[in-house]
Every structure is written in C-alpha cells, then in structure tokens.
Amino acid sequence: MSAHHHKETFVTKYLFSFDHKMISKQFLVTGMIMGVIGVLMSLLFRLQIAWPEHSFSIIEAFLPERFQSEAGVMKPDIYLALVTIHGTIMVFFVLTAGLSGTFSNLLIPLQIGARDMASGFMNCISYWMFFISSVIMVISLFVQAGPASAGWTIYPPLSALPQAIPGSGTGMTLWLVSMAIFIAQSLIGSLNYIVTILNLRTKGMTMTRLPLTMWALFVTAIIGVVSFPVLFSAALLLIFDRSFGTSFFLSDIFIGGEVLNYQGGSPVLFEHLFWFLGHPEVYIVLLPALGLTSEIISTNSRKPIFGYRAMIGSIMAIAFLSTIVWGHHMFVSGMNPFLGSVFTFTTLLIAIPSAVKAFNYITTLWKGNLQFNPAMLFSIGLVSTFITGGLTGIVLGDSALDINVHDTYFVVAHFHLVMGVSAIYGMYAGIYHWFPKMYGRMMNKTLGYVHFWITAIAAYGVFFPMHFIGLAGLPRRYYTNTNFPLFDDLANVNQVMTVFALIGGAAQIVFLVNFFMSIYKGKVATQNPWRSNTLEWTTPVEHIHGNWPGEIPEVHRWPYDYSKVDENGEYIFGEDYIMQTVPLKAGEQES
Amino acid sequence: MLALFYFFVAVAFAIGIWQVNRLLTYRVIFKEIKDGNKIITFQNDNNPIATEKDNDIQGKFFMIFLVGFYLLMGYCLIFLHDIMLPDAASIEGENYDNLYTITFVLIGIVQFLTQALLYFFAYKYRGIKGRKATFFADSHKLELIWTTIPTVVLAVLILYGLSIWNDVTDLEGDEAILVEVYAKQFSWEARYAGRDNELGRGNVRNIEGANTMGIDMTDENAADDIPVRELHLPVGKKVVFKFRSQDVLHSAYMPHFRAQMNCVPGMVTEFGFTPKYTTEEMRQQEDVILKVASVNEARVANGEEPYEFDYLLLCNKICGPSHYNMQMKIIVESEKDYLTWLNQQKTAKELF
Structure with a gap:
C-alpha cells in the first residue's frame, strides 16, 4: 500500500477516506457535535428542574414555539x-461512537504496527452509517410532535403508543431507524477492530505485549458484537408492534377510552432484551476510557502500569460478567425474585475486578515521577469519579437495597459519575494525549488545565449532592417536584446543582476553543512529545497512507518499560523510557 | 433569532478565552542596555508539555482539590442529612435500614481512603526533574490482598443482602390483607379484597362506566371487593399488594415503607410489608419532625402553606407527560379505625 501513491481528491481524502486516521477524526468531530447538542439539552432541562416553570430566554431561544x-x-x-435524547446522544453517539470509534480507529493500526485497518472500506462504511444515524437522530428533534420521549431505555408500551406521549409517534420511529443504523455501523466497526487486532499485529507484537489500550478496545469490540444485535432485535420487534400490530411487548392496554387490540405480550421481555445490551453498553463506554487512561497514567507517571496481567484479567472478567448482570436493572420489574438473587450475586462480583483496576491505578502513581500534562489530570480525575461512582454501585447492585433507590436521583448520580463523567474524562484525556498524532500539532496546556479544574469541580458539584436528593426519595424524570411538598426542601440543592452544571457547560467551550484553534494554530508537534514507548510515536508527524514510510517496525518488548534501570541503578538506555522497537540489551531481563 | 444571539455570545466568549490565553503566554522581559536604558521584549512561553513548575502547581491543586472534596462530602453528610428519608415505617424496612447503614459505612470508608491515597500520591509524587520513578510492575502479594479483601467483604454483603431480599419477597404463608393497586395515566386506584380476602379477576376489557378498574363481575370473588381512591392500612398487619396497570409501565413507590414494584400492563406483580407506625405516630418521629421542619422552612420562604407529613404512593417509572404528578395518599391507622373506614366503603356489587 505504501508503494503506490494515487492522487487524492478532496472527496477521497476528507469525505470517503479509507485511511483510519482520517476516519477517526471524522468520528471525533461528529461525536463532538453530537456532544454539544447533548450537553446543551441537559442544561435546558436542568434549568427547568431547578426553577420549575420559570421563563428562561435560553429555553425560548433553543426550543421551537410549539414545545413551549x-x-x-x-x-x-x-x-x-430532552431527557431521552440527552441520554441517547451521550451514551451512544458521544461515548460509544465518539469515544470508541475515534480511538479504535486511530490507535489500533498505530499501536499494533499495521498499515491500516483490516478493511478500510468497511471502516469508511461504518463511519458514514454513523453519520447517517446521527443526522436522522438530529432530524427527529424537529418533527411536529417532538422527538422520542419515553426515556433512553424506550420501554414499551410508553414508547409504542403515541396516545401515551406525543413523542412516541414519528419521533420514536426516527429514533428506532437511527438506532438500527447505528447498531449496524457499530457491528461493522467492531468486527473490523477484532479482525485487525487478531491478524495484523506486527512481528514481535504478541498478545501479552499489546498496550492495555489495545486490550480494552479489543474486548470492547467483542462485547459490542455479542450484545448490540440483541438491541437490534428488540428494536425490530418494537417496530413490528408499533407498525404491524404484533403483540411482542404489548398486552391488555386501555388508553384514550378504548381497549387496544394487543394480547399476550410482555414489556418485561423488552426490558430483558434492552438491558442485555444496556448493561454491557456501560462497559462498551467505560472500558475504552479505562484503556486510554492506563496508557496515559503509565506514560505520565514514568512508571510501568502496575499489574499489567491483572489489568488484562480484570478487563476480561468485567467483560464476561457484564453480559450476565443485566437483570440488576429490573429488580422491581416484576421479575421472579429468585432471578433477582442471581443477578445480585453476579453484579456484586463485578466490584472485584473493578477494585483491582482502581488499586492498580493508584499503585501506578506511587513513587512515580508524575508529569501533569492535561491528559494526566483527566486520567486521575477518571480514577476518582470511577471510584466514587463505582462504590454506590454496591448499593444499587444489591437487590434488597435497590428497592428503595431504584429510579431515584441516586441512580442518576451513580451512573453519571461511573460511566458518564468517567468516560468523558477518558475521552478528553485521550484527545489531549493523542491530539499530536491526529493533527500534528499540540493542544494548549494552560487552557487544558483550566478546562480540567472547572470541569472537575463542576462534575462533583452536580453529581455528588445528587446522591442525597435521591436518598430523599426523589424520583428521576419528574418535570417538576413542586407537586410534592415532601421534596420542597430539595429545591435549593437542585438550584446549586444547576449552577454547577452551567459552569461545567461553559468550561467545555474552553475545550472547544482549544481543540479547534490548536488544529490550525497549535505548536507543531514533535514525533514523540510525551516520551512514550508505544508504536504510534514511531510514525512521522505528517500523516501518510500506510503509517510508516519504510518497513513496519518490529517489537521487542512490552510497552511499559518506563524508568527501567540496570543493577547500578542507571537507566538502561540512558532515558527513562524504552520504546517497544528497541531490542533487549545484552543481559537485560524482559519485564 | 434569539438562538443566533446565544450562538454569538458563545463565539465571543470563545474568542475571548483564546485571546486572553495568548496574551498570557507572553512574558514581558526587560533587558538593560548601556546608559541604563531598557528595552522591552516579549517572550513566547508557550510550551505545550508540562514543566517542573506545572507539575508543582498541578500537584498542589490536587491536594487542594482533595481538601475541597472532603469538605463537600462532609457538608453533604452532615447538612443534607435532614432532607433524606426518615427511618423505615415498616417492619421489613428495619432490616433494609440496617443493611443500608452497613453498606454506606463500608463504602464511605473505602471512598475516604482511596480518594485520599489517589490525590495524595498525585501531590507527593509530582514530577521533579532528575528524580527516578521506581520501576515497580508487579506484586502478587499486593494483588492478592486487594482481590481477597473486596471478595470477602462483598461475600458478606451479598449473603446479608440476599437474606433480606428473600424475606421481603416472600409473600406466602401468613394471613395478609390483600390490596390491589391499580395504575393508569396519571392516577392511582385501589381495591380491597373484601370479606373473602380474594380479589376478583381484573382485565382492561371489562372497563365500563363506574367499573374503571376492569373488575370481572362474573367472578364470584369480585362481588365483595371494595374499590377505593385512597389507601388506608392498619398498623402492625402485613399487607400484600397486587399491582396492575391499565396502559403503560408505572412503578408504585412507597419510599417510607422501603417498598417499590413496577405495575406492568398484562401482568400482576406483587409486594408486601407491615406498617410499623400510624400516620399520627410517624408525625411524632424525631427525624420526621426534622424533615418536616426543613420542608416548612423552604415553604415559608416561598409563602406557601405549612406541610404536614403523610405517607405517599408515587409513580416512579416514566409514564407520560404528567408522570411528575401521579400520587396517592396512604393513611396508616389503628386496626379499629381501619375497619371502620373500610366498612363505610361500598363494595363492587353495590357500586356497579
């Protein structure tokens, strides 16, 4: 591939590129645009919940008149x-495609030493299907009756009946179409990632020499392939129920003064199908973030990641367990209580590999020589929110305790910290760290610091107090809490949270400025700015098809030889890092 | 057009940030030349990689952040305590509260320790030029420790949790009062089983006129059933709820009793508990008094009527536009009062 250079036009270079680096940038920018929409929506509904039915000109500005x-x-x-589309966009479009799509595409060929993905064509198709599904989702915001409004979990019958909520009409149809395309693109992408990692590793790159990023993205792709088709089938059956009168999920419904002609279906079936994807989805979102941070924490601590094999084991354990815990979302769904016991058991088991990961990160920092680049700040922030959010999972995963906190704001606080904020931190960390690889320039450090600290303060300012209003029994997805005097004393807390949310939202503008200005005005990057060991830093700064101008590099060691010293306590090669391409020195033990 | 205005504000803000940042990257340097004259030069200090100074500042920020985070946690634990739910008002809820306390103490300890370690290490090991990081890649002993300890702790939590779960979900056996709770957009209804303590069948296809719950009047158990719009429960007696829904998913949430179950169209779900305090007794509980005081403080500030405590049934599963206003009052009273009230209600046969 590197041998011949065919002439590139704008269309083949920027639009229908088969080059994984360009495709990764397409995923990232599309994901960011969706992210802006998703975050803006959250700010609008935070305003409503903090100051119910107050008039805000920003709401007037961004919502069509018929929505007011x-x-x-x-x-x-x-x-x-807004709540529904915020959830959908953030979980799928930003944190699945935007995060995993971007970094799988960028890093897999670069870190395993491949010229490109196994199939550049499928990769291109995958992006464009993502683009189409994004466009359809955005179009659904403008339909007459409003977009899908049954929650991002789209439980029927609410999502099936326009009589129940206006958004379940055309809005819901578009949601389903968009998600069906999304799932297809995710499958195509994932298969490509799996095949590439298994088959295209360069000479010497054994599975136990793969950077943890690769392991995380590899296992993520596998979970995706296993669980996304189930959501596809759920969506398909729901489409049948909605449009062709079948009764998979619907039964005995009286609405709008008449009995509907559905019998024998069960919404609980839908819940099972949905969460069979829905729960692994949490790890589809989180594992790539953890993979990116593993790499960043190690590089910036100038230390090997602690417990490399234990980390791989944890990733695989989490992936395996994630597919057999979905029922913990359904403890009070009317499911057989014995089944609830089983799901409690499997769910709490996940805490073990998660704890191992958290402890390993902390130990990696211990006695390191920490370089606080913006990526490192976000990585440490991730470990912090991952712990805070993960611990409350022990409450929610316990069926007995879940009874009273299920579907309250306690849950909202929990998952926003453990998968929302953590994964976003991981994504930011990845962007700051690999920006030089994407655009050949550096992002501004000071703006990175400002972005991190405001975001970190705002994130805890929003989501930490949120646990407590949940423990006060406040249900989620209430338009206003004013109909219950019981919750009147929570209004102040809600207002404080909204203020933090607005501050946090504004801080993301700092990031956007930094990102887009650095593309054009950033300092030109050197080949290996973070003095890192992995293969992507052996490629030239300018992008070329095929990644390496000459031969593909050969790998001689694992990726974490940072600060490795000989018997005399001197760095083996005189530097505190040894790239994977450097052969072992005579007498050197492989780590 | 207004949207355009906000867009321009955001763009102006963005440009402002970039320009301020650019200005800050220049340092003014005074250079002395002969005759005591000075020339001013600007040096661009725009190093995109963290320097020793950055490491120092950011490391200290992490320590400050840790202190701030501890303050936030402390504030929430102390000052937001009153707003949380009072102690359980059901017998089964006592176990729930015990497990809750144990779990929160455990995760609280882990949270305080791990966050301290994380941020303290970030501060302590902030990079210094020339310092060697310790090459420490593995320790089977350490890993064994932090795999085993969580496993043991979790095993205890799982066993205790499951024993409570089994108790709560076991509705067989004892003589319980049978109540059907019926959900629809956006209100609740209920039905007592009557003299025979058996609920007659129900199906939405029987909904007609006053029979809003679709009670099947051909079922002989249905005649003495008592449809009501307000829930009264006797104190100290086990109540088993059967839940049905008319249209979409709802969730019957009775937070004070630590009780929740979804109402699913097309199927009957169940849950049960034994009320421990009457409404009057509950109003005298110390933490209820505190909670009501904190609610009323907020209400007085808004010029609203003071609030008196009542048990509530809320909808806790998104069910449509008015999901936020779907509630029913629950009154717990002595068995005598309860029977008096029940006897005043009309049976299904009398009603339809």
Missing part, C-alpha cells in the same frame, strides 16, 4: 424528550 407552554417554559413532554 408559554414563552421560555418547556412543556412537560418536551422535558421528557
């Missing part, structure tokens, strides 16, 4: 629509 009950006040079903 009076100028600047959103309607109750639009509140639910």
Whole structure:
C-alpha cells in the first residue's frame, strides 16, 4: 500500500477516506457535535428542574414555539424528550461512537504496527452509517410532535403508543431507524477492530505485549458484537408492534377510552432484551476510557502500569460478567425474585475486578515521577469519579437495597459519575494525549488545565449532592417536584446543582476553543512529545497512507518499560523510557 | 433569532478565552542596555508539555482539590442529612435500614481512603526533574490482598443482602390483607379484597362506566371487593399488594415503607410489608419532625402553606407527560379505625 501513491481528491481524502486516521477524526468531530447538542439539552432541562416553570430566554431561544407552554417554559413532554435524547446522544453517539470509534480507529493500526485497518472500506462504511444515524437522530428533534420521549431505555408500551406521549409517534420511529443504523455501523466497526487486532499485529507484537489500550478496545469490540444485535432485535420487534400490530411487548392496554387490540405480550421481555445490551453498553463506554487512561497514567507517571496481567484479567472478567448482570436493572420489574438473587450475586462480583483496576491505578502513581500534562489530570480525575461512582454501585447492585433507590436521583448520580463523567474524562484525556498524532500539532496546556479544574469541580458539584436528593426519595424524570411538598426542601440543592452544571457547560467551550484553534494554530508537534514507548510515536508527524514510510517496525518488548534501570541503578538506555522497537540489551531481563 | 444571539455570545466568549490565553503566554522581559536604558521584549512561553513548575502547581491543586472534596462530602453528610428519608415505617424496612447503614459505612470508608491515597500520591509524587520513578510492575502479594479483601467483604454483603431480599419477597404463608393497586395515566386506584380476602379477576376489557378498574363481575370473588381512591392500612398487619396497570409501565413507590414494584400492563406483580407506625405516630418521629421542619422552612420562604407529613404512593417509572404528578395518599391507622373506614366503603356489587 505504501508503494503506490494515487492522487487524492478532496472527496477521497476528507469525505470517503479509507485511511483510519482520517476516519477517526471524522468520528471525533461528529461525536463532538453530537456532544454539544447533548450537553446543551441537559442544561435546558436542568434549568427547568431547578426553577420549575420559570421563563428562561435560553429555553425560548433553543426550543421551537410549539414545545413551549408559554414563552421560555418547556412543556412537560418536551422535558421528557430532552431527557431521552440527552441520554441517547451521550451514551451512544458521544461515548460509544465518539469515544470508541475515534480511538479504535486511530490507535489500533498505530499501536499494533499495521498499515491500516483490516478493511478500510468497511471502516469508511461504518463511519458514514454513523453519520447517517446521527443526522436522522438530529432530524427527529424537529418533527411536529417532538422527538422520542419515553426515556433512553424506550420501554414499551410508553414508547409504542403515541396516545401515551406525543413523542412516541414519528419521533420514536426516527429514533428506532437511527438506532438500527447505528447498531449496524457499530457491528461493522467492531468486527473490523477484532479482525485487525487478531491478524495484523506486527512481528514481535504478541498478545501479552499489546498496550492495555489495545486490550480494552479489543474486548470492547467483542462485547459490542455479542450484545448490540440483541438491541437490534428488540428494536425490530418494537417496530413490528408499533407498525404491524404484533403483540411482542404489548398486552391488555386501555388508553384514550378504548381497549387496544394487543394480547399476550410482555414489556418485561423488552426490558430483558434492552438491558442485555444496556448493561454491557456501560462497559462498551467505560472500558475504552479505562484503556486510554492506563496508557496515559503509565506514560505520565514514568512508571510501568502496575499489574499489567491483572489489568488484562480484570478487563476480561468485567467483560464476561457484564453480559450476565443485566437483570440488576429490573429488580422491581416484576421479575421472579429468585432471578433477582442471581443477578445480585453476579453484579456484586463485578466490584472485584473493578477494585483491582482502581488499586492498580493508584499503585501506578506511587513513587512515580508524575508529569501533569492535561491528559494526566483527566486520567486521575477518571480514577476518582470511577471510584466514587463505582462504590454506590454496591448499593444499587444489591437487590434488597435497590428497592428503595431504584429510579431515584441516586441512580442518576451513580451512573453519571461511573460511566458518564468517567468516560468523558477518558475521552478528553485521550484527545489531549493523542491530539499530536491526529493533527500534528499540540493542544494548549494552560487552557487544558483550566478546562480540567472547572470541569472537575463542576462534575462533583452536580453529581455528588445528587446522591442525597435521591436518598430523599426523589424520583428521576419528574418535570417538576413542586407537586410534592415532601421534596420542597430539595429545591435549593437542585438550584446549586444547576449552577454547577452551567459552569461545567461553559468550561467545555474552553475545550472547544482549544481543540479547534490548536488544529490550525497549535505548536507543531514533535514525533514523540510525551516520551512514550508505544508504536504510534514511531510514525512521522505528517500523516501518510500506510503509517510508516519504510518497513513496519518490529517489537521487542512490552510497552511499559518506563524508568527501567540496570543493577547500578542507571537507566538502561540512558532515558527513562524504552520504546517497544528497541531490542533487549545484552543481559537485560524482559519485564 | 434569539438562538443566533446565544450562538454569538458563545463565539465571543470563545474568542475571548483564546485571546486572553495568548496574551498570557507572553512574558514581558526587560533587558538593560548601556546608559541604563531598557528595552522591552516579549517572550513566547508557550510550551505545550508540562514543566517542573506545572507539575508543582498541578500537584498542589490536587491536594487542594482533595481538601475541597472532603469538605463537600462532609457538608453533604452532615447538612443534607435532614432532607433524606426518615427511618423505615415498616417492619421489613428495619432490616433494609440496617443493611443500608452497613453498606454506606463500608463504602464511605473505602471512598475516604482511596480518594485520599489517589490525590495524595498525585501531590507527593509530582514530577521533579532528575528524580527516578521506581520501576515497580508487579506484586502478587499486593494483588492478592486487594482481590481477597473486596471478595470477602462483598461475600458478606451479598449473603446479608440476599437474606433480606428473600424475606421481603416472600409473600406466602401468613394471613395478609390483600390490596390491589391499580395504575393508569396519571392516577392511582385501589381495591380491597373484601370479606373473602380474594380479589376478583381484573382485565382492561371489562372497563365500563363506574367499573374503571376492569373488575370481572362474573367472578364470584369480585362481588365483595371494595374499590377505593385512597389507601388506608392498619398498623402492625402485613399487607400484600397486587399491582396492575391499565396502559403503560408505572412503578408504585412507597419510599417510607422501603417498598417499590413496577405495575406492568398484562401482568400482576406483587409486594408486601407491615406498617410499623400510624400516620399520627410517624408525625411524632424525631427525624420526621426534622424533615418536616426543613420542608416548612423552604415553604415559608416561598409563602406557601405549612406541610404536614403523610405517607405517599408515587409513580416512579416514566409514564407520560404528567408522570411528575401521579400520587396517592396512604393513611396508616389503628386496626379499629381501619375497619371502620373500610366498612363505610361500598363494595363492587353495590357500586356497579
């Protein structure tokens, strides 16, 4: 491939590129645009929940008139629509495609020493299907009755019946179409990642010499292939129920003054199918973030990641367990209580590999020589939110305790910290760290610091107090809490949280500025700015098809030989890092 | 057009940030030349990689952040304590509260320790030029420790949790009062089983006129059933709830009793508990008094009527536009009062 250079046009270079580096940038920018929409939505509904039915000009500005009950006040079903689309966009479009799509595409060929993905064509198709599904999702925001509003979990019958909520009409149809395409692109992408990692590793790159990033992305792809098709089938059956009168999920419904012609179906079946993807999805979102941070923490601590094999073991354990815990979302769904016991058992087991990971990160910092680049700050932030959010999982995963906190704000706080904020931190860490590889320039450090600290303060400011309003019994997805005097004393807390959310939202502008300006104005990057060991830093700064101008590099060691010393306590090669391409020195033990 | 305005504000903010940042990257340097004159030069200090000074500052920030985070946690634990739910008002809820306390103490300890280690290490080992990091890649002993300890702790939590779960979900055996709770957009209804303590069958296809719950009147158990719009429960007696839904998923959430179960169209779900305090007794509980005081403080500030404590049944599963206002009052009273009230209600046969 490197031998011949065919002439490239704008279309083949920027639009329908088969080059994994360009495709990764396409994923990233599309994901970021979706992210802006998703975050903006969250700010709008945070305003409503903190100051119920107050008029805000920002709500007036961004919502069409028919979505407002009076100028600047959103309607109750639009509140639910915003919550729904916020969840959908953040989970799937930003943290699945935006995170995994970007970094799988960028890093897999570069870190395993391959010229490109196994199939550049499938890779291109995968991005464009993601693009189409994004466009359809955005279009669904503009339909007359409003977008899907049954929650991102789209439980039927609410999601099946336009009589139940206006968003379950055209809005829901578009949601389903968009997600079906999304799932297809995810499958195509994942298969490509798996095949590439298994088959295209360079000479010497054994599975136990792969960077942890690769392990994480590899296992993520496998989970995706195993679980996404199940959501596809759920979506398909729901489409049948909605459009062709089948009764997979619907039964005995009386709505709008009439009995509907459905019998024998069960919404609980849908819940099973949904969460069979829905729970692994948490790890599809989280594992890539953890993989990126493993690499970043090690590099910036100038130390090997602690317990490399234990980390691989944890990733695989988490992946395996993640597929047999979905029922913990359904403890109070009416499912057989014995089944609940089984799911409690498997769910709490996940805490063990997660704890191992957290302890290993902390031990990696111990006696390191920490370089606080922005990527490192976000990585440490990730470990912190991962612990805070993960611990409350022990409450929610315990069926007995879940009874009273299920579907309260306690859950919202839990998953936003453990998968939302953590994964976003991982994504930011990855962007700051690999920006030089994507654009050949460096991002601004000071703006990175400002971005991190405001975000970190805002994130805990929003989500830490949120646990407590959940413990006060406040259900999620309420348009306003004012109908329950019981919750009147939570209003202040809600307002403080919203203020933090607005600050946090504004801080993301700092990131956007830094990102887009650095593409053009950033300092030109050197080949290996972070003095890292992995293969991507052996490629030239300018992008070329095929990644390496000459031969593909050969690998002689694992990726974490940082600060390795000989018997005399001197660095073996005079530097505190040894790239994977450097052969072992005579007498050197392989780590 | 207003949207455009906000967009421009954001763009202006963005440009502002970039420009300020650019200015800050220049350092003014005064150079002395002969005759005591000085020339001013600007040096661009834009190093994109963390320097020793950056490491020092950021490391200290992590320590400050840790202190701030501890303060936030402390504040929430102390000052937000009153707003949380009072102690359980059901017998089964006592076990729930015990498990809850144990779990929160455990995760609290882990949280305080691990966050301290994380941020302290970030501060302590902030990079210094020339210092060698310790090459420490593996320790089977350490890994064994932090695999075993969580395993043991979790095993205890799992066993205790499952024993409570089994108790709570076991509704067989004892003589319980049978109540059907019926959910629909956006209100609740209920039905007592009557003299025979058996609920007559129900199906949405029987909904007609006053029979809003679709009770099947051809079922002989249905005649003495008592449909109501307000839930009264006798104190100290086990109540078993059967839940049905008319249209979409709902969730019957009774937080004070530590009780919740989804209402699923097309199927009957169940849950049960034994009320421990009457509504009056509950109003006298210390933490309820505190909670009500904190609610009323907020209500007085808004010029609203003071609030008096009542048990509630809320909907806790997204069910449509008015999901946020779907509630039913629950009154717990002495068995005598309860029977008096029940006898005043009309049976299904009398109603339809």
